[in-house]
Amino acid sequence: MKPTVVLVGRPNVGKSTLFNRLTKTRDALVADLPGLTRDRHYGHGRVGSRPYLVVDTGGFEPVVDEGIMFEMARQTLQAIDEADAVVFIVDGRVGITPQDKIIANRLRQSDRPVCVAVNKVEGMNENVVTADFHELGLGEPVAISAAHGEGVRHLINDVLAHFPEAEEEPEDKHPKFAVVGRPNVGKSTLVNAILGEERVIAFDAPGTTRDSIYIGFERNGHNYTIIDTAGVRRRSKVDDAIEKFSVIKTMKAIEDANVAVLVLDATQDVSDQDARVAGFVLETGRALVVAINKWEVATEEQRDRIKREIARKLAFLDFAKFHYISALQGKGVGDLFASIDQAYAAAMIKIPTPKLTRVLQLALERQQPPLSGRIRPKLRYAHQGGSNPPVVVVHGNALENVPASYWRYLEHTFMKLFKLQGTPLRVQFKKSENPFEAKAEKERAKRVHPGRRKQANAAKG
CATH class of the missing domain: 3.30.300.20 (K homology (KH) domain)
Structure with a gap:
């Protein structure tokens, strides 16, 4: 088994930058804003011949007790429970903070090995900048620059030194499906219902999910990867830079998936934006399953209306299966898998x-x-x-x-x-x-006057 390395730290210390450096990708959103990452984000890394899993987490605020920051802290604590090793990232330019000390105390309570990574030290004296962080009592700090790659290899070698080399796992081809739709239709709630745990933050506010979160899991002996995506709004309403990146990540997730699960809200009309998202799925050629969520709270009038709206606005999705579900109560969620499996098999079919x-x-x-x-x-x-x-x-x-x-x-x-x-x-x-046309062309070439053929050959030479 590959060791799992979890990146932990307060907001804006460079966890996502280090994640991208370790995985050699740009999968995690990176910007000079605190609180950008909210859910756990998994990726594959390798140093030399040694593969490992790396987990990016949201900014750790262990003292909050409500709101989105509390949900982010709970996600981080769950990631620490899953970890084989923890990399505690601190900001070398800011120095040690009271919040760093609180996080260090919380990490000491776990039985996971912890390595302190002092980030953003490019151009600084490493011995001087790491000196204060011995106070955390978590061993020898390692100076790194996630943005420039300085010290990163030394860091990951130290983290993996206590683990045996993992054997290379054979490639497993299995269904990868993206859960897509407008904001606040219940995508993250559906992901949690499928996984049977609060794996991603489901909060009663649009725009809670910012990044595309890839999660591998097993169901009835079969492997799947589910992708929770950010909600896609109309382009005219997307004025926040982070949301623009989120929309791009959602589009890339659809292209990366085999199947898209389009989530609609039974209590609302089918909007033009729903049709646009469906159209993008169709344009990319991905298989599709449609889940009409919040069926348990929809009135009879709303149920009749959305069925009429689907027949009128989504008639071009006649190849897809439609399911009426309640992600919150888990009703009808299990039935999605038969349609996902069927759509995946159809998409990957080989016909003689x-x-x-x-x-x-x-x-x-x-x-x-x-x-x-x-x-x-x-x-x-x-x-x-x-x-x-x-x-x-x-x-x-x-x-x-x-x-x-x-x-x-x-x-x-x-x-x-x-x-x-x-x-x-x-x-x-x-x-x-x-x-016959090719043969006739050759015959015409043979009948060319010898002098002209000689001139043509001389021209070629």
Whole structure:
């Protein structure tokens, strides 16, 4: 097993910067603002041949007893309980603070090994800047600069020195699904209901989740990765720099996922923004499951209205399964997995070329492509060109004359006959080379006047 290293410290000491440095990614949001990270954020790191897990946490405020900072502190304490080792990050430019001492006392109460990392020491005398932090009583402080990478390798080598080398784990291909939607529709509550624990902060205020949180888990013997994402509002209402980054991270999470679970609020109308998020999922070609949340508190009038709204505004999602759930009470949440598994299997399906060609011929027997002037496109055979989403490449002649309506007819035919529930499918056309035209071109070249052929050869030389 890989050792788990948890990064802990008060707000704005550079935990997310160090997380990105250790994982060699930009997965954690970084800005010069305190309290940016709120949930636990997991990533994979490696030093030499030694892999490990690293966990970014929110700013630790152990003395608060309510509000969002209390929820962040509770998330940090849960991360410490899961840790094999803790890196306590302090700010070398600010020096030791009363809050650092409180955090150090709390860490001493745990039985986890702790390493103190004195950050932001670039251009400073390391011996002088680390001297004060011996007062924390947590061993020899290590001077680092997370932003510039100075001392980071020395730090992680010290942390991992007491752990045996972990064996390389084989790659596990499993469904990765992103929970997406507008702010405050219950995405984080749904994530917690799926995991069976308060894994991410669910707070009754829009915009609580800022980053995309990747969480691996097992259910009924199968592995999954769930991604909790920030709510996506209309672009005109996104005026905060942090929220703009959050929206970008959500879009990247959708592209990174195999399946998107779109969460709607049963007590509200289906908005244009709901349709835009669904449209982006469709544009990226991701499989989709729709969860209509807060069904337990919706009135009969609201239930009837949202069903009409779905039929009117989300008719283009006819390939997806719809579920009416209560994330708060856990009702209907388990049923989502059958649809997620089905959508994932459909998105990753491998279809042999003979089967695709037979279905293409069947579609042609039922309905030929319409004439374009005096020319009718000829569709000859098909093969699979990709997965997630499935791509069917159709070869033939005069394919530029195939109208959009026939394009959609082929897509629906392939989806229906191969029972591809939950995923979009794309049909691409590729013009076939005519071997007789190539042969005729060679014959014409042979009949070129010898003098001209000599001039052509001289020009090539």
